[in-house]
Amino acid sequence: MMSHRPLYMKSRYRYLKWFLWLVFVIGVVICGSYGFSWRRTPQDLVTHSILKDKTFEAKVQEIVSPQLKIKAYLIEDKTNPIISVSFLFKNAGYATDNEGEQGIANLVASLLTEGTAELTAQQLKEELESRAIAVSFAADRDDFSGSLLTTRDNMFKAFALLRDMLGHPRFETDDIMRAKAVLTEAIRRQNEHPQNRLSLRMNEVLFAGHPYGRNPLGKTKDINRISETQLRQFVADNLNRQNLIVGIAGDINKNEAERMLDNVFADITSSGRINFVRTPEIKFDGRKVLMSEPTGQNISLKAVAGVGRNDADFYPLFIANQILGGSGLTSRLSQEIREKRGLTYGVYSYLDLSDKAPLLMAGFATTAENYAEAEKLFAKEWNAFSKNGVSAEELAKAKNYLIASYNLRFSSISGIADILAAMQKYNLGADFLKKRNEYVKEVTLEQVNNVAKKYFDVNRLVSVSIGRFNEETRE
Amino acid sequence: MKKSFLHILLLSGLLAFSFGAQAKLFNGDEFVLDNGLRVIVLPNHKAPIVKHMVWYKSGGADELSGKGGSAHLLEHLMFRGTDNVSGEEFNRLTEENGMDGNAFTGQDMTAYHQSLDVTRLELAMFLEADRMQHLQISDKDFALERDIVFQERKQRVDNNPVAYFGEVLRRSLWQEHPYARPVTGMPEEIMSLTRDDVIDFYNKHYTPNNAILVLSGDIDVSTARDLAQKYYGGLKKHPQLNKKDFPELENPSRFRVDMSRPQINAYRVTRVFAAPSVNFMAEDIYALSVLSAYLGEGETSRFYKKLVVDDKVAVGVSTSYDFASRSYGTFNISAVPQQGVSPEELLKRLDDEWENSVNALNKAKLEKVKNKMLSGMVYLRDNPNEAANIVGALAVAGMSLADIEAQEDKIRAVTVEQVRSAARRLKEKSSQIEGILRPERQEVL
Numbered sequence: 001m002m003s004h005r006p007l008y009m010k011s012r013y014r015y016l017k018w019f020l021w022l023v024f025v026i027g028v029v030i031c032g033s034y035g036f037s038w039r040r041t042p043q044d045l046v047t048h049s050i051l052k053d054k055t056f057e058a059k060v061q062e063i064v065s066p067q068l069k070i071k072a073y074l075i076e077d078k079t080n081p082i083i084s085v086s087f088l089f090k091n092a093g094y095a096t097d098n099e100g101e102q103g104i105a106n107l108v109a110s111l112l113t114e115g116t117a118e119l120t121a122q123q124l125k126e127e128l129e130s131r132a133i134a135v136s137f138a139a140d141r142d143d144f145s146g147s148l149l150t151t152r153d154n155m156f157k158a159f160a161l162l163r164d165m166l167g168h169p170r171f172e173t174d175d176i177m178r179a180k181a182v183l184t185e186a187i188r189r190q191n192e193h194p195q196n197r198l199s200l201r202m203n204e205v206l207f208a209g210h211p212y213g214r215n216p217l218g219k220t221k222d223i224n225r226i227s228e229t230q231l232r233q234f235v236a237d238n239l240n241r242q243n244l245i246v247g248i249a250g251d252i253n254k255n256e257a258e259r260m261l262d263n264v265f266a267d268i269t270s271s272g273r274i275n276f277v278r279t280p281e282i283k284f285d286g287r288k289v290l291m292s293e294p295t296g297q298n299i300s301l302k303a304v305a306g307v308g309r310n311d312a313d314f315y316p317l318f319i320a321n322q323i324l325g326g327s328g329l330t331s332r333l334s335q336e337i338r339e340k341r342g343l344t345y346g347v348y349s350y351l352d353l354s355d356k357a358p359l360l361m362a363g364f365a366t367t368a369e370n371y372a373e374a375e376k377l378f379a380k381e382w383n384a385f386s387k388n389g390v391s392a393e394e395l396a397k398a399k400n401y402l403i404a405s406y407n408l409r410f411s412s413i414s415g416i417a418d419i420l421a422a423m424q425k426y427n428l429g430a431d432f433l434k435k436r437n438e439y440v441k442e443v444t445l446e447q448v449n450n451v452a453k454k455y456f457d458v459n460r461l462v463s464v465s466i467g468r469f470n471e472e473t474r475e
Numbered sequence: 476m477k478k479s480f481l482h483i484l485l486l487s488g489l490l491a492f493s494f495g496a497q498a499k500l501f502n503g504d505e506f507v508l509d510n511g512l513r514v515i516v517l518p519n520h521k522a523p524i525v526k527h528m529v530w531y532k533s534g535g536a537d538e539l540s541g542k543g544g545s546a547h548l549l550e551h552l553m554f555r556g557t558d559n560v561s562g563e564e565f566n567r568l569t570e571e572n573g574m575d576g577n578a579f580t581g582q583d584m585t586a587y588h589q590s591l592d593v594t595r596l597e598l599a600m601f602l603e604a605d606r607m608q609h610l611q612i613s614d615k616d617f618a619l620e621r622d623i624v625f626q627e628r629k630q631r632v633d634n635n636p637v638a639y640f641g642e643v644l645r646r647s648l649w650q651e652h653p654y655a656r657p658v659t660g661m662p663e664e665i666m667s668l669t670r671d672d673v674i675d676f677y678n679k680h681y682t683p684n685n686a687i688l689v690l691s692g693d694i695d696v697s698t699a700r701d702l703a704q705k706y707y708g709g710l711k712k713h714p715q716l717n718k719k720d721f722p723e724l725e726n727p728s729r730f731r732v733d734m735s736r737p738q739i740n741a742y743r744v745t746r747v748f749a750a751p752s753v754n755f756m757a758e759d760i761y762a763l764s765v766l767s768a769y770l771g772e773g774e775t776s777r778f779y780k781k782l783v784v785d786d787k788v789a790v791g792v793s794t795s796y797d798f799a800s801r802s803y804g805t806f807n808i809s810a811v812p813q814q815g816v817s818p819e820e821l822l823k824r825l826d827d828e829w830e831n832s833v834n835a836l837n838k839a840k841l842e843k844v845k846n847k848m849l850s851g852m853v854y855l856r857d858n859p860n861e862a863a864n865i866v867g868a869l870a871v872a873g874m875s876l877a878d879i880e881a882q883e884d885k886i887r888a889v890t891v892e893q894v895r896s897a898a899r900r901l902k903e904k905s906s907q908i909e910g911i912l913r914p915e916r917q918e919v920l
Binding site: 042043045046049050051052053054055056058077079080081082121122125126129130131132134149151174178181182185188189191192193194195295296297299327328329330338339340341342343344345346365366367370397400401402403404405406407408410411412413415 | 860
């Protein structure tokens, strides 16, 4: 009957009631140090926790470099002597690759760490590894991004190396050949997993004829033909200060960060020539595509129009998605298809925030014999969501999750730098981190039910599935 | 935004092969409650968040034979409710309080964890302590969760030819050793498990004296001590905890698995050694950590420079060494041949380069490798979630926090001769498996 045993245990509750005062007195004596109080529900453990007053404010500074006037966001954090810089070149992702050069953004991303004018690939890597400086680049659908992680001790060396990687890439023939071999090998392997084949097919189905329909890795034929001149042209056109966004976090002050910007981004061009990607015209007409293959399990992927990060419907849709198929096992889809029936290991929905075609996506995997039932349940839930909306209780629950989990995103310095870059990409403002929980709180039941009706239309949902299908599931 | 590949590679490389740094890398503390629960605290005050983990020193290797998958199925059922909190209530509470929670099962251990705002920590501790000893398993929940883990197995292994290849390799390497069995269980095994099998596992292994609590994040040691005592201190210890005896691999075996699958488009080769661990020939573990870093970790390693850059026989190559296990560890080499190079040829070249590299090792090269291994240690202190994972994985294999924290010295102390002899022992005396995965449609090489 000690205080460490929770007092609300149902099986013991009636016995404990007899000893309420006794327990209280013992409890005060034993647990006085952490403010014991009579608790009835587990949630009270939070209300009365000795840790309940811990709060956090991430102070975002808007900085501008003195010479080149590069703007950036900074969060200074001195808990660990490390620094992360996250940057992106907007609209320089793989969707902007020239026709006949599909894969060039990826190729450049892997080659920027393969040497500078002064250092061969091996020399550069030795420099980076011996000082534990991590630099990497990547091209996603919309943007070309990069990140730097360094210790404070090595920061000046790190900035100098990054400046050279961006401004004076080496592009040596041998290194280009090697990067091409790695990329084409990745394309070859891409088709080995049914999930990848399904995703590629979904891109084609939704975006036929539009650059979003491309293979994210590129085309082997194109990659093999890309020349050094083309690589240099890509850098000149796409990696410039006009489309640059930078987020900085860690053990670096405003002054140092501003000088870093002038240093690191000094040798790239001030402006370039970007291929702007048009908005695709997508037919959300409820069509179903089946890829018949002898896989171990069927996988299904669904898509319908969503909204961009700055749309008035964004927060209501964000919350609606959390309720229908967001993280956790209590979402409606998880409850109906996984928890109550054991038909799948995972069913989910999420918002895809691609610049030119924001989507609401969903999917699940299940063995062929369960597939028809899972599809029926999925359609039923999706339809009911659109028709009946959500309850006030569900809304409160989703908001609680989104607000209570908010601080989890500040676990790593590079994660924080990424957030700062994303805030600028989406024009959320430097005070976004302060306001975000308010944005979530403000969403009303009516707004969520309106977006449920507006976006979750089962007749518009495009579906692509891979696996084994029978007569019933072919219909 | 995309997490950079190299970035992750470099960090995970660091995590994989070297865990120590300055005298006190994590500035953590550890203590044991009267009921035998070991508690490790890793303070990190960057944000008001914490990782709360409970590791049980039991996993797939502790299953009775023919009961494959019971440890993992139990892990799932731990989310289905206790005498005090129903499964729905459990999920509602964790989600409403913003916890990102999950669990995982390995050969040697099972871990339950939540990343959460520290203001919710007491609730998480209550829930985790509660399910250590008051689990309820209804027939209905049992049947449902068995179906779910069957689907999980299908998704993770049967739909993934590379994962399937890995399973076949492990079976061939470990033979009669429990590590041969897949943690998921085979599909037919999963479907033949009973509720009693799982309850039996729970009763034998889920007890404070078989567990480690890790708290990593915005919490100080004295608060952690008070809360650990408050929530876990009242749990009863198991009077007779049986320590598992692992069989020794007799007569080191040398097998080759040569597998082709219709889905496979690209060749892969691999060589896996049954290697020393913290519990088996532990005197070799730091030398082998250095060996792995020297041979194949990162793009300045010997294998990469020789086989990828200079001779162009491989598109990629890497080594990894895992010594955090209760029985043998594993030392792994994997590579992807360049177009036109046969997998057999690449395996041969890997062997040759192993020999050349071990012979070429000298003091200067060794110092360079050690420096590469140790220079980025400060990053391990950055993310409380990662720190908890690393420390927990080593602690559950039997290492003390003091040993985990002070490994820089051990790595610094490794000599050229130690690396050479550890490499020789591994190559000549240990069981090993060679694997080739190839497309079913053979290309002309």
